[in-house]
Amino acid sequence: MSRAHLLAVARGDAEPDLVVTGARVFSVFTREWLEGDVAVAGGRIAGVGSYTGGERIDAAGRHLVPGLIDAHVHIESSKLLPSEFARVVVARGTTTVVCDPHELANVLGAAGAHWLLDASSGLPLRVYVMAPSCVPASALESPRGPLGTEDMASILRRGRALGVAEVMDFPSVIAGDPDVLAKVALHPHVDGHAPGVTGRELDAYAAAGIRSDHEATTWEEALEKRRRGLWVLLREASNARNLLDLLELVRRFGPEHCAFCTDDREPDMLVREGHIDSMCRAAVAAGIAPENVLLMATLHPARCHRLADLGAIAPGFRADLVVLEDLESFRAETVIAGGAVAARDGAALAFDAPAVPAWVRDSIRLAPLGDDALDLGPAAGRVRVIELQAEQLITGAGEAEPAVAGGRVVADPERDLAKLAVVERHHATGRVGVGLVHGFGLRRGAFASTVAHDAHNLVVAGVDDASMRACVERLAELGGGIAVADAGAVRGALALPVAGLLSEAPAEEVVAAMDELTALLREQGVTGSAPFMTLSFLALSVIPELKLTDHGLVDVAAARVVPLAL
């Protein structure tokens, strides 16, 4: 459909494709609610006025707002294919996401990001990609391979690539490391990630040219970032619920330079709470004016990412529209994406999803576990223990007098000390790191996951080696996933065959399967709200204090491998 046709519709010389009638129409440019029908032609908005012809969508008494935009998300955290993720979030009113495919890139290299772009082509959801900047997350992790500037450049040449993804290695940025600065310099638009960074270190981080951050956990930290010209991306993730704390910034300084993002949401959170709509709901409930809330969910994320045609209901903008029942529930009655109805009454309409190529299903390369692969070594006094913290990604660096059997250190379920192992799974090297973790509550058996940030090797926790081995073997058979075993036998598993990260099943099935596995774990003593997510972050070598990778226990502050024995 040509631009000339759009203009003809705008003038009234041609019929629109579609007209949304009778709604109160939100103007992001004036914060007004305008009266008028909204005409759509060729996927774009022709105007707000009165129009003849076209498909009519009656929205009398409702509110019409631009499609919601997620300013920063890792789709992989949903454990869903991009098409399935789209089905879930489009039904909630989200029409655009800006994602960092760094989980896929850890497993599949640049090809993982390219596949995400392919797999999100033609969806009712606009999926933009930032080129991952921190693969591996540290030198102590083993992804399939490092992602270099040439790999990033290959991603940046794609049509839906917008810039450089969150530069998580903030110490190297601040220190002026030339390799990291070379990645930052690849594109003028660079997302940030600077948890707890303030003062002069934040000055240096911002001076590098980085212009957003989604890691602030207090409004004061967010204010420091906003003063320095960073877009403040208010986050509400499964494992990082920061929204309510950050809204004080909006109360005091207005919604400018603020936008919403979800970062990482487990499938159950998406299905049960929603997506950006859940943030709108929570923010309005917390007393923020709906108009300001909507700005942070529409125009502002578009502006942050320099998406000049998105985030507004105005002539020439993309026709991404949501009919909201009201401004409290933010329930999406009808969702229009690219000028076509994409969802009605909370359910996405059917669409053709790209086929999944075989090669993304074939990512697990595990060497057989040797007899002593899970051995914690000879007893020799006190040992280091990874201490879980309730509902947090950070862990403590604890210590304990270990249980001993046959002269070797072993797990001790009576004291909630489980064995933890990370098994390299990209190149079948047979490299295994082992350690002890305290706090899962595991009394019997084992559980495992090939989702294990950021390198996504296989992580398994257990109190008997036979169950741990059973989990590893099952995940090898499944081509990745999560599993629970007891007494040396697998009790249940969810296959995540795509890169070992994603299911090919519908979201509801994935949620049901995870619920079931979590229930099995409860029977084996495990507590905590999201044990598989907790497990998956124990391998992330850049979050304090003590973690485990295939190289062994990592003292994060010191950035080095340390032995089990103290």
Add this chain to the structure above:
Amino acid sequence: MSRAHLLAVARGDAEPDLVVTGARVFSVFTREWLEGDVAVAGGRIAGVGSYTGGERIDAAGRHLVPGLIDAHVHIESSKLLPSEFARVVVARGTTTVVCDPHELANVLGAAGAHWLLDASSGLPLRVYVMAPSCVPASALESPRGPLGTEDMASILRRGRALGVAEVMDFPSVIAGDPDVLAKVALHPHVDGHAPGVTGRELDAYAAAGIRSDHEATTWEEALEKRRRGLWVLLREASNARNLLDLLELVRRFGPEHCAFCTDDREPDMLVREGHIDSMCRAAVAAGIAPENVLLMATLHPARCHRLADLGAIAPGFRADLVVLEDLESFRAETVIAGGAVAARDGAALAFDAPAVPAWVRDSIRLAPLGDDALDLGPAAGRVRVIELQAEQLITGAGEAEPAVAGGRVVADPERDLAKLAVVERHHATGRVGVGLVHGFGLRRGAFASTVAHDAHNLVVAGVDDASMRACVERLAELGGGIAVADAGAVRGALALPVAGLLSEAPAEEVVAAMDELTALLREQGVTGSAPFMTLSFLALSVIPELKLTDHGLVDVAAARVVPLAL
């Protein structure tokens, strides 16, 4: 200076080049006034804090704000070389302008825009260029040649080219004319120009992808444009003083999506009133909060033009800074451009200006005026008359019973009817359009200009042919300019040898010369505030109702040439 050095300064590991101490520092991101010193290194801002070393600029008790930005200006209207324009406006706190060089492009083609880029290289003023989209302004004008899409593309390849300049031919845009839409499609960033366009026509104009407008004259018109996603560029030009009327939009809807621009300012306005600083002064005097005023003069024009490193005092942004004495006078005590002091106490520091190449001085190609070149033709009843309107660019289409001498229509100073001629001056074709104009008050002699929008042919008004011819001959000798003659002899002239548009003299001399010429005109009876500017717009064939080009009288609404005789 490398980015790594900037980061070292930010961290405190290296000394800044320059530190502005003690000022209250404006944060465009929070509207706060921060306490702290501002460090600069390598032309960029390192941070706001406390720093050791470097050149110190004491700004205690003053306000430090980002360098002011003009969102839309034709530098040529200043009649000054770009370097001289820079000297004048930098002293006033302007550090960036986004200009449309369409006057130069009418005279010199694409080369005119290229020269402007060359001539503004290395100045303390950042000069960005939009590629002129409407040369000629209409088919009834004769510039040196039309500027096609290839010419525009050649300009857009330059480093400081930002997009497509004001698309003045709004009727063709609205009608969906493919040639005009092809120009709009040359770049994603397109400035607009849609005087009085509202409703569905404005929908069509905006739907073309145009995202700014500087032609609104009422706040209601500006509101319509803002709702449609057009940046509202509030204008205060010599001949279009719209600021105070438009500020009501800011009062009612806030400063978002609004920015300041000057469009066209005569040299006397620049020297006597100032530049963007004069708009700040006027807006604060009109009751707008200084913080909102500053947003419209700094961050907002930068955002409008997608200049991500300008318009803020924050790490990594360009170090363009103004120390203001106060927030009422907006007097610039010190101006820092690109990290170096560029002006102090209202005077720019010396800098090297690029040399002016000979070819831009050689633009006048006039055929000798034939004996009957200025003849208005045989008397044949009533005739059309261009009716001046006080302080406006629009003219009325009047009529009169003409004076007759020797059977030919002639001027009639008793009834304030002057003869008007436009002489083609690019290709020496000898083509001359003639007509009558009412309202100058000219009682004797003639006056002329090679500044004659937009094609910049030679325009001359007079009540005796000998004086008109004397003006034409003098301007041919000078290579362009403005002149006043009486009794067949030139009384005074100002050479504008660069493209027939610009002087090479300092601003103060140009102003003095124009004052003198205006005084001469007063002696010859001329009234009105800016007679040379009024004269220069009588040839602009796209401003209603009756105009004159080298093709003859133009009925603007009908877009055709009409005879003198009714």
